[in-house]
Amino acid sequence: MKKKRRKSQLSTRINLLFCIVFFLFAVLILRLGLVQIVRGEEYKREAEEIQDVSVENPVPRGKIYDSSYRSIVDNVPLEAITYTRFEDDPEKTLSVARKLAKMIDKPIxxxxxxxxxxxxxxxxxxxxxxxxxxxxxxxxxxxxxEAYELQLKRITEKDLSSLSKQDEEIIAIKIAMDGGYKQTPQVIKGEGVTKEEYARVSENLADLPGVNTTVLWERSYVYDDLLRSLLxxxxxxxxxxxxxxxQHFLVREYSRSDRVGKSYLEARYEETLNGEKERVEYINNEEGDIIGTESIQEGERGRDLVLTIDMELQKAVEESLTRNLKTYQGEPxxxxxxxxxxxxxxxxILAMGGKRFEKNENEKEEIKDFALGNLVSSYGMGSTVKGATILAGLDSGAITPNTMFLDEPLYIASTPKKGSYSNNLGTLGINGALAKSSNVYMFKTVIEMAGTKYIRNGSLQIGPKTFEQLRNYYGQFGLGVETGLDLQNEFTGYKGSEFNPGLALDLSIGQYDTYTPxxxxxxxxxxxxxxxxxxPQLVKEIREATIEEDKRGKVLHATEPEILNRISMKDEYxxxxxxxxxxxxxxxxxxxxASKSYKPAGKTGTAQSLYTEGEGPNVETYNVTLVGYAPYDNPEVxxxxxxxxAISSDNPMSKNIGMDILDAYFEQNEDKEDAQ
Known part of the structure; x- marks a missing residue:
């Protein structure tokens, strides 16, 4: 009996112990459920508030230099006041905004x-x-x-009249603070921060959680408007x-608020010019208040671009363009x-100048930079392309080096009379046809290429195949095709879509398809x-950034000349x-x-063109052009x-500009040699 009683008592104790353990586990599970499910988000927020958080601060972009290492684009430090939002708490943000409004003036x-x-x-x-x-x-x-929208609707002007100018400044500051994304510094005030404002805020950072005084970097263009559109x-x-x-930038670890290149050189070389941002960790106490910062990664400014452009030559080119445009400003x-x-x-590319008249905010015309127009706008180029037409004729076997043609008006059925600017050019060979700019020599070359014969007042059998043949030849020189310049938005010009014989003759003298400068x-x-x-190359080198202003960084990449193709014509042609x-x-x-010591070679051109403005009628004008190189026997440029x-085919602007820029190039080269 005693043994049975002991056994029963032991079993009761074990069951009791099991119940106690089960009860404790149940309480623990309920507690964990309460923590994770009911109050999980609250605890998570509290943990995030206490946890140290790092943010990134901007660094200067890489600089841009010309071929002689003169600074073109630099960075200017800008004292600024920023705010980094770590939580969505309108009351806390409002409290900080009120304090800031007493320390700074904020535009409203x-x-x-x-x-x-x-x-x-x-x-x-x-x-x-x-x-x-x-x-x-x-x-x-x-x-x-819906309730909030109804509240907004019912607020009266009288209600809003109670707001003071100080309130409006608080609002402006809060708007800036609420903008952007968490853990990303937002600029509260950049431009116009006074030394007093900067000092006041700096002294009170302990009472302004999330606020920081820092330095931003603005782009500075040393030569003002020079080459501005291309930069x-x-x-x-x-x-x-x-x-x-x-998405392109986010996968490369950019922040949404980062400032990046958005056009031309700044955009094309964004990843070169963009620096390594400084990373700073904000230290929090147990209550989640920021008590200090610690740098965990030093920033490094972007790498530098060295361009092929010579800014002194660029300056001379743009001065000539501006001067000549002013001289002929009376032309409508x-x-x-x-x-x-x-x-x-x-x-x-040593210089790339473009200028045009633009209306300013007061509707007055000003001459502004349009260097970009060299690659995004196209024009009929006239007789400058005749060199390509002659070489096409020679290569195709349509003419020989000894071919002579009589320059005479051509009368073709259903086509206006075709001729040169003068009817007294006589019988010409290739040299004379280029020197005197004979249109008829080019016309007869194309007629031979098409395998047809000219009969006065008869029709010409010239079809799409001849257009294609000419365009293929012109493309070998870069006309009507991409040049290979490493910039976006290059235009390849306009190709005419009609194929009547007269237009084939126009094509041969640069008066049908259009090309860019x-x-x-x-x-x-x-x-x-x-x-x-x-x-064509615009970038000469990419260099490492340096701290010392007077020192050049290590060359990371040097651009080498690249031959795209060799034209199919013989050397003798x-x-x-x-x-x-x-x-x-x-x-x-x-x-x-003729008298120039640098012995140039080249070709003039005049193309009939139509000027259209808005809904107005087409007006007949002329594009006057000039191409060349020097010295002719060992070209440098x-x-x-x-x-x-232009309103006249005799407008001398292209020749005046051509002479100005060649003179400037050789004078500057002579000065460089003397300096050495």
């Missing part, structure tokens, strides 16, 4: 009526609740959003990453001019470079055209260059000048 012109209403609701909660009583919310079954722009503080390239349609210079052997300089460079077409181009500038249509929409 961007504060809207909606902003004022939001602020009024936040600071007048009881009055705001009275605008939409609880009974109305329940009766109409309004959502929180491009970066996004503003408000823009951040462009929407169309958002002549509103722009271009000049581009390139090393024909390396492809280095950049294509034109590549074309003449190919002739100067004995038939080798090289890729290219030599014939080169000699013809030299005759143009000694005895031909540009004989005013090639150039193209394009002056669209």
């Amino acid at each position: 012109e961007d504060v809207t009526e909606r902003d004022k209403k939001d602020y009024w609701i936040l600071t007048n909660k009881k009055k705001a609740e009275a605008k939409v009583p609880q009974e109305e919310i329940e009766k109409k079954e309004l959502s929180d959003k 491009g722009n970066i996004t503003s503080e408000g823009e951040g990453l462009p929407e169309e390239k958002l 349609y002549l509103d722009r001019a271009f000049a581009i210079m390139m090393n024909p052997k390396t492809g280095d 950049l294509q034109l300089v590549q074309y003449v460079s190919t002739i100067a470079n004995d038939g080798y077409r090289v890729r 290219i030599d014939i055209v080169q000699r013809g181009f030299r005759s143009v500038m000694t005895t031909g249509t540009a004989k005013q260059f 090639a150039f193209a000048v394009v002056v669209p929409y």
